[in-house]
Amino acid sequence: xxxxxxxxxxxxxxxxxxxxxxxxxxxxxxxxxxxxxxxxxxxxxxxxxxxxxxxxxxxxxxxxxxxxxxxxxxxxxxxxxxxxxxxxxxxxxxxxxxxxxxxxxxxxxxxxxxxxxxxxxxxxxxxxxxxxxxxxxxxxxxxxxxxxxxxxxxxxxxxxxxxxxxxxxxxxxxxxxxxxxxxxxxxxxxxxxxxxxxxxxxxxxxxxxxxxxxxxxxxxxxxxxxxxxxxxxxxxxxxxxxxxxxxxxxxxxx
Numbered sequence: 022x023x024x025x026x027x028x029x030x031x032x033x034x035x036x037x038x039x040x041x042x043x044x045x046x047x048x049x050x051x052x053x054x055x056x057x058x059x060x061x062x063x064x065x066x067x068x069x070x071x072x073x074x075x076x077x078x079x080x081x082x083x084x085x086x087x088x089x090x091x092x093x094x095x096x097x098x099x100x101x102x103x104x105x106x107x108x109x110x111x112x113x114x115x116x117x118x119x120x121x122x123x124x125x126x127x128x129x130x131x132x133x134x135x136x137x138x139x140x141x142x143x144x145x146x147x148x149x150x151x152x153x154x155x156x157x158x159x160x161x162x163x164x165x166x167x168x169x170x171x172x173x174x175x176x177x178x179x180x181x182x183x184x185x186x187x188x189x190x191x192x193x194x195x196x197x198x199x200x201x202x203x204x205x206x207x208x209x210x211x212x213x214x215x216x217x218x219x220x221x222x223x224x225x226x227x228x229x230x231x232x233x234x235x236x237x238x239x240x241x242x243x244x245x246x247x248x249x250x251x252x253x254x255x256x257x258x259x260x261x262x263x264x265x266x267x268x269x270x271x272x273x274x275x
Contacts, residue, residue, distance in 0.1 A: 023089035038112025044075040071222025089184030098246030123238040131266035137172035144223040
C-alpha cells in the first residue's frame with residue numbers, strides 16, 4: 022500500500038493501492054480518510070513532526086509487504102515538470118521497480134552549500150544540529166561517519182517520500198524515531214520560530230539519506246509529480262537545483 026499524507030481534503034488519484042491518511046488528525050475535523058490518531062500513534066506531535074506522524078502510524082498499525090508514503094500534492098511519477106495525475110506511477114509499476122532495488126526515493130536535489138549549511142539557513146539552529154549529532158553518536162555510533170559525510174556534501178533526497186519492502190521500512194522507522202525522540206528531550210521549541218518548529222520533519226528528510234547510505238542500499242531515484250504547482254514554478258525549481266550543482270562544483274575547484 023502507498024499512503025497519501027494529507028491534512029485537508031484533496032482530489033484522490035484514481036489509483037489502486039493508494040489510500041489517503043489524515044495526518045495530525047487529533048483534535049481536527051474528520052476528513053473521512055484513515056486517521057493517524059488511532060491505535061499506536063503520535064498524532065499530537067504533527068506541528069513539529071509533520072508527515073512523520075503518518076509515517077509512525079503506518080509503522081505501528083499496518084502490515085503491508087511493500088509500503089510507501091507520498092503526499093497529497095507530491096507523488097512518484099514520470100516527470101518533475103508534470104502536475105498531471107495521469108503521470109503518477111501506479112502501485113504495480115512501483116512494485117515492479119522494487120524488484121531491482123531496495124528502496125525508491127525522490128530525485129536527488131542539489132544545494133548551493135553543503136547540507137549542514139543548507140539546513141541551518143532556515144530549518145534548524147547550530148545548537149540543535151550539534152544535539153542531533155550527539156544523539157546519533159550516542160545511540161548509533163556506527164552511523165556517525167555517514168552522518169558527517171552526508172552533511173559535508175551538497176545533495177539530498179527530500180520530502181520524506183519512500184517506497185520499500187516492509188523489513189526495510191520497519192528498520193528505518195525504528196532507527197529514525199529512536200533518534201528523533203531522543204533529540205526531542207533536549208529541544209526547547211519555544212525558542213524557535215513557527216517555521217523552525219517543523220524541525221523534526223526537516224531533519225528526517227536528511228536522516229533518511231544517511232540511513233540509506235549506511236546500509237549501501239540500492240536506490241532508484243524517481244521524478245516527483247507535483248499536483249497543483251504551476252509549470253513556471255516547477256521549471257524555476259529544477260533550474261535552480263541544476264545551477265546549484267554546477268556552482269557548488271565550481272566553488273570546490275577554486
